[in-house]
Amino acid sequence: MRHHLPHAAPNETIGLLGGSFDPPHEGHLHISEEALKRFNLDRIWWLVTPGNPLKSRGPAPLDHRLDACEKLLQHPRIEATDFERHSGTRYTAQTLQALFKTYPRTRFIWLMGADNLADFHRWDSWKWIMENVPVGVLARPGQRTAARISPAAKRFEFARISGKESHRLAHADSPAWCFINVPMSKASSTAIRATGAWKGGAGTQSG
Ligand SMILES: Nc1ncnc2c1ncn2[C@@H]1O[C@H](COP(=O)(O)OP(=O)(O)OP(=O)(O)O)[C@@H](O)[C@H]1O
Numbered sequence: 001m002r003h004h005l006p007h008a009a010p011n012e013t014i015g016l017l018g019g020s021f022d023p024p025h026e027g028h029l030h031i032s033e034e035a036l037k038r039f040n041l042d043r044i045w046w047l048v049t050p051g052n053p054l055k056s057r058g059p060a061p062l063d064h065r066l067d068a069c070e071k072l073l074q075h076p077r078i079e080a081t082d083f084e085r086h087s088g089t090r091y092t093a094q095t096l097q098a099l100f101k102t103y104p105r106t107r108f109i110w111l112m113g114a115d116n117l118a119d120f121h122r123w124d125s126w127k128w129i130m131e132n133v134p135v136g137v138l139a140r141p142g143q144r145t146a147a148r149i150s151p152a153a154k155r156f157e158f159a160r161i162s163g164k165e166s167h168r169l170a171h172a173d174s175p176a177w178c179f180i181n182v183p184m185s186k187a188s189s190t191a192i193r194a195t196g197a198w199k200g201g202a203g204t205q206s207g
């Protein structure tokens, strides 16, 4: 088993894109590139989860998904990490606490697609997450309305930064979140799995 723990230079601003990446695809790359620009980030780390705590179906083995990420990622400012395997955390709130401890001089922002904002109130300690890390949300086809009217968006409406001011997010005091209306990509892991093109060994949960 390997651990890929990225290096962070002091005072860098790093966007965290957590995901199953089962498999990784153009949509992940696309939102990462948009987030780099719009949130003015130094880097993005893809946090490849050993297993989403809300998904009953186990993903393909972690090493397989990490390899696929590394193959897709020929980008100087985006890299994939199995930090959650190293920290032994599954819930994002716990992962963030472990990251804050491991990288005390790094500024993190949490990134996610609009589908995840729609469901965010189901995550463990979701209010704590909002109160402790700036959150950047990226448009996803068919998900904009669900995200806008979601319990998390309503509860934290007072802390929303407008898309026009997205560059302020990383340095804003939490709670702060920002929805950006980027050009949308229809890519999804579900659609790729349905074609049978991903020979990921699905169903074999790895840790
Ligand atoms: N095409 C996309 N547009 C916007 N956000 C996306 C897109 N694809 C993935 N994301 C976001 O990237 C993160 C990781 O996504 P994930 O690895 O679950 O991929 P997925 O395509 O959503 O997978 P699945 O179809 O298995 O749910 C999530 O925050 C998700 O919202």
Ligand SMILES: O=C(O)c1ccc[n+]([C@@H]2O[C@H](COP(=O)([O-])O)[C@@H](O)[C@H]2O)c1
Pocket: 017, 018, 019, 020, 021, 047, 049, 051, 052, 053, 054, 055, 090, 091, 092, 093, 116, 122, 123, 124
């Ligand atoms: O902490 C939680 O309760 C929680 C619930 C659902 C999803 N997450 C995280 O959200 C990220 C996106 O997950 P996924 O499977 O939709 O790609 C990934 O990092 C998960 O660990 C976290």
